[in-house]
Amino acid sequence: MGSLRDNLKSLQDKGDTAVISFIMAALPDENLCLDCIRALEQGGCDVLELGVPFTDPLADGEVIERFHHRGTEQGLNLSKCLDFAGKVAKVSTMPLVLFCYYNPIYKMGWDKFVAEASSLGIQGLIVPDVPLDEMELLQCDAIEPIPMVAPSSSDERMQKAAEQDPSFIYCVSVRGVTGVRGELPEQEIREYLGRVRSFSTAPLALGFGISRPEQVKIFRGSANAVVVGSHLARTIEEYSSRPHLLPGELEKIIRGLKQAGLS
Amino acid sequence: MNPDNRGYYGRYGGRFVPETLIPAVEGIEKAYRELQADPAFHEEFSYYMQNYVGRESPLYYARRLSNELGGARIYLKREDLNHTGSHKINNTIGQALLARRMGKKRLIAETGAGQHGVATATAAAVLGMACTVYMGAKDVERQRLNVFRMKMLGAEVCEVKKGSETLKDATNEAFRDFIASFEYSHMCIGSVVGPHPYPMIVRDFQSIIGKELREQFQALEGRLPDIILACVGGGSNSMGVFYPFLEDEVDLIGIEAGGKSDLPGEHCITLSQGTDGVLHGAFSRLLQDEHGQILDTHSISAGLDYPGVGPEHASLRESKRVRYVSVNDEEALSAFLRLSQIEGIIPALESAHAVAYAMKIAPGLHPDTALVVNLSGRGDKDVEQVAQLLESGR
Numbered sequence: 247m248g249s250l251r252d253n254l255k256s257l258q259d260k261g262d263t264a265v266i267s268f269i270m271a272a273l274p275d276e277n278l279c280l281d282c283i284r285a286l287e288q289g290g291c292d293v294l295e296l297g298v299p300f301t302d303p304l305a306d307g308e309v310i311e312r313f314h315h316r317g318t319e320q321g322l323n324l325s326k327c328l329d330f331a332g333k334v335a336k337v338s339t340m341p342l343v344l345f346c347y348y349n350p351i352y353k354m355g356w357d358k359f360v361a362e363a364s365s366l367g368i369q370g371l372i373v374p375d376v377p378l379d380e381m382e383l384l385q386c387d388a389i390e391p392i393p394m395v396a397p398s399s400s401d402e403r404m405q406k407a408a409e410q411d412p413s414f415i416y417c418v419s420v421r422g423v424t425g426v427r428g429e430l431p432e433q434e435i436r437e438y439l440g441r442v443r444s445f446s447t448a449p450l451a452l453g454f455g456i457s458r459p460e461q462v463k464i465f466r467g468s469a470n471a472v473v474v475g476s477h478l479a480r481t482i483e484e485y486s487s488r489p490h491l492l493p494g495e496l497e498k499i500i501r502g503l504k505q506a507g508l509s
Numbered sequence: 510m511n512p513d514n515r516g517y518y519g520r521y522g523g524r525f526v527p528e529t530l531i532p533a534v535e536g537i538e539k540a541y542r543e544l545q546a547d548p549a550f551h552e553e554f555s556y557y558m559q560n561y562v563g564r565e566s567p568l569y570y571a572r573r574l575s576n577e578l579g580g581a582r583i584y585l586k587r588e589d590l591n592h593t594g595s596h597k598i599n600n601t602i603g604q605a606l607l608a609r610r611m612g613k614k615r616l617i618a619e620t621g622a623g624q625h626g627v628a629t630a631t632a633a634a635v636l637g638m639a640c641t642v643y644m645g646a647k648d649v650e651r652q653r654l655n656v657f658r659m660k661m662l663g664a665e666v667c668e669v670k671k672g673s674e675t676l677k678d679a680t681n682e683a684f685r686d687f688i689a690s691f692e693y694s695h696m697c698i699g700s701v702v703g704p705h706p707y708p709m710i711v712r713d714f715q716s717i718i719g720k721e722l723r724e725q726f727q728a729l730e731g732r733l734p735d736i737i738l739a740c741v742g743g744g745s746n747s748m749g750v751f752y753p754f755l756e757d758e759v760d761l762i763g764i765e766a767g768g769k770s771d772l773p774g775e776h777c778i779t780l781s782q783g784t785d786g787v788l789h790g791a792f793s794r795l796l797q798d799e800h801g802q803i804l805d806t807h808s809i810s811a812g813l814d815y816p817g818v819g820p821e822h823a824s825l826r827e828s829k830r831v832r833y834v835s836v837n838d839e840e841a842l843s844a845f846l847r848l849s850q851i852e853g854i855i856p857a858l859e860s861a862h863a864v865a866y867a868m869k870i871a872p873g874l875h876p877d878t879a880l881v882v883n884l885s886g887r888g889d890k891d892v893e894q895v896a897q898l899l900e901s902g903r
Contacts, residue, residue, distance in 0.1 A: 301672065301802045302672070302678075302681050302788060302789075302803050303681070304527075304680075304681040304685060304789070305527040305529075305688070307685070311671065315671065323798075324800055324801065325800065348525060349797065349801040349803070350802070351801070352785070352787060352801065353797065353799070353801030354800075354801065374527050375526060375527060375787065376525060377524065377525075377526060377528045377530075377531050378528060378531075379524060380524065394528045394529075395528060396528055398529060398531075398533075398691075399528060399531070399532065403528070403531065418528070421529060421688065421689050421691070421692070422529075422685075422689035423685045423689065
């Protein structure tokens with residue numbers, strides 16, 4: 247498995263935009279999900295962000311929320327998703343980041359979680375309901391908590407995120423929850439990324455509302471990576487009656503985004 | 510107790526929200542601290558409490574109920590007589606004034622029984638603000654009257670058909686709206702839950718209940734009551750009546766909704782049967798499974814049907830300053846009927862839980878004992894549901 251930090255750093259040095267794919271673990275089912283993950287890698291995906299379904303995902307928009315609820319209805323939980331991550335690590339070399347709300351991690355116990363997740367090769371952790379002030383809850387040597395910032399974040403908070411010397415900073419593009427958006431306010435986002443950049447030399451990953459190659463082109467130079475999630479989730483839903491065509495479609499989406507971000 | 514600067518009451522509390530929302534909650538905290546130090550605000554708040562809400566609310570000696578039960582003397586703190594029919598209006602007027610001070614034009618609320626939704630819609634109307642209320646589809650069904658009331662008051666009511674379709678899902682949806690709109694909207698949380706500073710703000714506005722009770726009881730009997738009872742869902746009416754008595758030798762008892770049984774999914778006994786965890790912005794007690802997924806809950810009363818509870822309650826439980834017990838659906842329903850028939854007061858099903866516990870313990874207590882029930886709301890909204898329950902029971 248590649249190193250999260252080294253891979254993103256070397257792409258940043260080359261001037262290529264990295265593609266980070268968010269996909270909910272083990273949905274629609276384990277095998278199809280593994281096929282999708284292979285396809286994402288084929289398409290050129292650089293980092294895989296694997297989501298853990300939670301009953302109350304208040305930072306997520308409609309599409310991803312449906313996946314959370316579908317997952318919890320199927321009985322998915324953190325320990326099953328960790329088992330699944332182990333399977334992912336066998337079929338893919340992409341660095342793995344886990345996306346999970348705090349309560350399931352707290353309930354499992356931090357030490358147990360870290361031991362299991364790191365033994366599976368999970369390198370990064372995104373916890374959407376743990377803001378920077380509470381990030382010390384997530385400190386450990388084995389797994390890196392990824393800081394998030396938003397356009398509304400103050401300079402002090404951007405400084406705080408930068409001080410962690412993270413593998414990347416997750417930059418939320420707009421106010422709001424996850425979801426596909428037609429237009430992103432280009433100038434505003436560029437200025438915002440410039441502001442984050444003034445505090446940190448780490449790769450900046452732009453997420454929330456990214457779905458099209460043009461967007462990647464527009465922000466190349468200010469963002470070092472893009473996170474695509476709701477768009478993939480929506481595609482998975484669209485192909486629910488034609489699952490055999492789904493991996494090919496996902497591969498195509500990622501290839502388009504990846505090519506748009508090449509220097 | 511006031512929370513520390515990170516919003517913790519002992520081990521419980523904090524601020525577990527997406528980073529995007531941090532500037533919003535920091536802004537609310539700053540504005541609230543400024544308001545607290547501003548005499549003009551306190552004057553304005555009192556003006557509305559007195560002339561609009563109709564405070565102070567009476568402290569009524571329930572003579573017939575006390576006589577019939579034998580034992581302790583039972584007093585009712587009549588929050589049911591407030592404008593809009595419950596204690597919720599104390600908080601929504603306070604928060605709407607706060608929101609207006611921050612330049613916000615719109616209020617967002619989550620509601621279970623609809624009492625907080627109605628109170629928020631009312632505050633928005635009287636202060637000239639827009640209002641959106643999120644309500645679970647299941648609650649829309651069982652509390653239709655309140656849905657009409659909110660609409661008549663000019664609020665937009667959004668029915669939430671997700672998850673368990675109750676208060677917790679309505680709360681998720683209200684948070685999502687707030688995350689996208691906080692520059693012009695204020696989320697008016699209805700209970701002592703949520704990220705810091707909400708539990709503190711809601712408690713402060715509601716503590717007008719306990720402060721009045723203290724003075725009223727002093728005037729009546731020249732001392733403090735012996736026991737105070739209040740129902741606990743998220744915990745706002747109980748926190749409001751308990752808070753001014755925390756330093757005194759008064760027995761404070763919170764009553765949770767016991768629902769149908771002790772089985773997971775059939776009750777809301779969060780403090781006594783829940784475990785530590787994070788939901789809706791705070792570290793507190795909650796009802797969850799072994800994997801940290803939040804459980805469905807059940808209560809006859811929509812306002813108590815919630816798997817979480819305010820962090821200060823979690824802390825008061827841990828320090829044993831407040832005792833928490835539960836009363837089941839059946840007991841609450843029978844207290845609902847008994848109070849109606851014996852005192853001519855139809856209580857909200859939520860408040861009926863506290864009445865039921867009073868009926869349980871009063872006969873075993875000495876007549877010198879003064880017991881106060883915080884009658885947090887009136888039961889007009891529940892009449893249709895109770896009628897259906899009684900018919901189906903026959």
